[in-house]
Amino acid sequence: MPDGTHSYEVGVVGAGYVGLTSAACLAHLGHRVTCVDVDGEKVARLRRADVPIEEPGLPALVGEGLGRGVLRFSTEFADLAGTDAVLLCVPTPTGDDGGADLRAFDRALGALARTPRTGVVVVKSTVPVGTTARTQRELGRPAVSNPEFLREGHAVHDFLHPDRIVVGGTDPAAAELVARLYAGLDAPVLRTAPASAELAKYASNAFLALKVSYVNVLAELCERYGADIGEVTGTMGRDDRIGGAFLAPGPGWGGSCLPKDTRALLRAADDAGVDFAVLDGAVAANAHQRERVVTKVREAVTGSPHGSLRGARVGLLGLTFKAGTDDVRESPAVAVAHRLAAAGAHLTGYDPGASGPVDGVQLVDDPVLVAKDAACIVLLTEWPQFRELDWPQLAGLAEQATVVDCRNLLDPAALAEAGFGYRGLGRS
Numbered sequence: 001m002p003d004g005t006h007s008y009e010v011g012v013v014g015a016g017y018v019g020l021t022s023a024a025c026l027a028h029l030g031h032r033v034t035c036v037d038v039d040g041e042k043v044a045r046l047r048r049a050d051v052p053i054e055e056p057g058l059p060a061l062v063g064e065g066l067g068r069g070v071l072r073f074s075t076e077f078a079d080l081a082g083t084d085a086v087l088l089c090v091p092t093p094t095g096d097d098g099g100a101d102l103r104a105f106d107r108a109l110g111a112l113a114r115t116p117r118t119g120v121v122v123v124k125s126t127v128p129v130g131t132t133a134r135t136q137r138e139l140g141r142p143a144v145s146n147p148e149f150l151r152e153g154h155a156v157h158d159f160l161h162p163d164r165i166v167v168g169g170t171d172p173a174a175a176e177l178v179a180r181l182y183a184g185l186d187a188p189v190l191r192t193a194p195a196s197a198e199l200a201k202y203a204s205n206a207f208l209a210l211k212v213s214y215v216n217v218l219a220e221l222c223e224r225y226g227a228d229i230g231e232v233t234g235t236m237g238r239d240d241r242i243g244g245a246f247l248a249p250g251p252g253w254g255g256s257c258l259p260k261d262t263r264a265l266l267r268a269a270d271d272a273g274v275d276f277a278v279l280d281g282a283v284a285a286n287a288h289q290r291e292r293v294v295t296k297v298r299e300a301v302t303g304s305p306h307g308s309l310r311g312a313r314v315g316l317l318g319l320t321f322k323a324g325t326d327d328v329r330e331s332p333a334v335a336v337a338h339r340l341a342a343a344g345a346h347l348t349g350y351d352p353g354a355s356g357p358v359d360g361v362q363l364v365d366d367p368v369l370v371a372k373d374a375a376c377i378v379l380l381t382e383w384p385q386f387r388e389l390d391w392p393q394l395a396g397l398a399e400q401a402t403v404v405d406c407r408n409l410l411d412p413a414a415l416a417e418a419g420f421g422y423r424g425l426g427r428s
C-alpha cells in the first residue's frame with residue numbers, strides 16, 4: 001500500500017460498468033475485494049477474467065486482481081460477510097412514474113440485511129434524495145452516499161483520476177472510512193450531507209444534458225442564419241465560465257444515464273412542487289433533435305422536408321449512444337433508426353462496437369457496405385475511424401447519395417470531392 005493508506009475488505013454488489021470498474025480499481029489500489037452479482041453467467045465469465053463489457057484497461061485490471069488473489073467474484077451475498085464496507089452498484093432504471101425504479105436496489109438491501117458483518121453501506125448507484133438516509137434507517141448501520149461520475153468508454157481512467165470524490169454521510173467514522181478507500185487517488189474529497197451528494201449526481205447529469213440540448217438548438221439557429229456552430233461554440237468555450245466541453249452538436253443525448261437521470265430529477269422536482277421548466281425544455285429539445293435528423297434525411301432523399309422515405313435505402317454509420325462504447329441503451333442513433341424504419345426506409349447499419357442487433361436494421365460487418373445502393377448515409381456516432389473510410393469507394397457503391405453527418409465529423413470538401421452531397425449540423 002502507498003504511504004498513509006490502509007487496506008480494507010471491500011464488498012461490491014453489481015458487476016456492471018460501475019461495480020466491475022470499482023471492484024477492479026479498488027483491488028488495484030490495494031484493497032481485498034469481493035464482487036457479488038445475481039447474474040451467474042456473468043460471474044462465471046469474470047472468474048475466468050473474461051470481461052463482458054468494452055472498457056479500456058478493465059480486462060488487465062480484472063486479470064491483475066484475480067492473479068494476485070485480491071479480487072474475487074461470487075453470486076452469494078454470504079461471501080460479503082466480514083467486509084468493512086459494501087458498495088451498492090445495482091441498476092436504478094426509470095420506473096413507471098418517471099422516477100428511479102429502486103426494486104433492484106431494495107432487493108440488494110434485503111440481501112445485505114441478512115448478511116452479517118458487512119460494515120458501512122456505500123450507495124454508489126444513482127438514487128433519489130433520501131435513499132441513503134432510508135438505507136441507514138432500514139439496515140440499522142451507517143450508510144454513506146458516494147455517487148460515481150465515470151463515463152462509459154473511460155470508466156477505468158475516470159475512476160482512477162476523478163475530478164472529485166463525494167462522501168455524503170452523517171456518521172463521521174463511516175464517512176472517514178469511505179474517504180480512505182480512495183486514499184491512493186489524487187482528488188479532492190468533498191464531505192457533504194447525504195441529500196446533497198445524491199442531488200449533486202442528478203444535478204451534474206441534468207446540467208450536461210442541458211448543455212448539449214442548448215448547443216443542438218443553437219446548431220439549428222446557425223443553419224437558419226448562416227453561422228457556423230463550430231465557430232460559435234469555439235468562441236463560447238474560451239470563456240472559463242462556460243467551458244469548452246459538452247458543446248458538440250449531435251443527434252441528441254442518450255445512454256444509460258443522462259435520459260433516466262433527467263427524468264428522475266424532473267419527477268423529484270414535480271413531487272416537490274418545483275417548476276423545472278428549463279430542464280423540461282432540454283428534454284423537449286432532445287426529442288426534437290431526433291426528428292430534425294429524420295427531416296434532414298427526408299430532404300436529402302426527396303428534396304423536401306416532408307418527402308416520403310418509403311422504400312428509400314439508407315445506410316447508418318454508428319449505432320451506440322457515443323463512440324468508444326458497446327452500449328446501445330437509449331442510443332439516439334437507435335431512436336433515429338426506429339423513426340426511419342417507421343417511415344418506410346430500408347436500413348443497413350454498421351457499428352464497430354455495438355453489443356447486439358437493432359430492430360429494423362440489417363447489420364453489415366464492413367462499413368463500406370452501408371453505401372450499397374443507398375440514397376443517403378447517416379453518420380450517427382462519432383467513431384473516429386469513419387473519418388478514414390475510403391469515401392470515393394463508398395461513392396462508387398451509392399449513386400448520388402448525400403451524407404447526413406450528425407456529428408460534424410467529416411470534411412465536407414473531401415466528401416464533395418468523392419462525389420457525395422453533404423449536410424452537417426449547424427454548418428454549411
Ligand SMILES: NC(=O)c1ccc[n+]([C@@H]2O[C@H](COP(=O)([O-])OP(=O)(O)OC[C@H]3O[C@@H](n4cnc5c(N)ncnc54)[C@H](O)[C@@H]3O)[C@@H](O)[C@H]2O)c1
Nearest residue numbers: 014015016017018037038039089090092104108125126148
Ligand atoms: N454506466 C455508467 O456509466 C454509470 C456511471 C455512474 C453511475 N451509474 C449508476 O450506477 C448504477 C449501476 O449502473 P451500471 O451502468 O453499472 O449498471 P449495469 O446494468 O451495467 O450493471 C448492474 C449489475 O448489477 C447486477 N444486479 C442487478 N440487481 C442485483 C442485485 N439485487 N444484487 C446483485 N447484483 C445485481 C446486474 O446483474 C448487473 O450485472 C446505476 O444507478 C447508474 O445510474 C452508472
Ligand SMILES: O=c1ccn([C@@H]2O[C@H](COP(=O)(O)OP(=O)(O)O[C@H]3O[C@H](CO)[C@@H](O)[C@H](O)[C@H]3O)[C@@H](O)[C@H]2O)c(=O)[nH]1
Nearest residue numbers: 148149150151152212246247248250253254255257321322
Ligand atoms: O458535446 C457533447 C457531449 C456529449 N454528447 C452526447 O451526450 C450523451 C452522453 O455522453 P457522456 O456523458 O459521455 O456519456 P455517459 O458515459 O453516459 O456519461 C454520463 O453519465 C454517467 C452516468 O451517470 C456519468 O457518470 C458521467 O459523468 C456522464 O458524463 C451521449 O449520447 C453523447 O453523444 C453530445 O451530443 N455532445
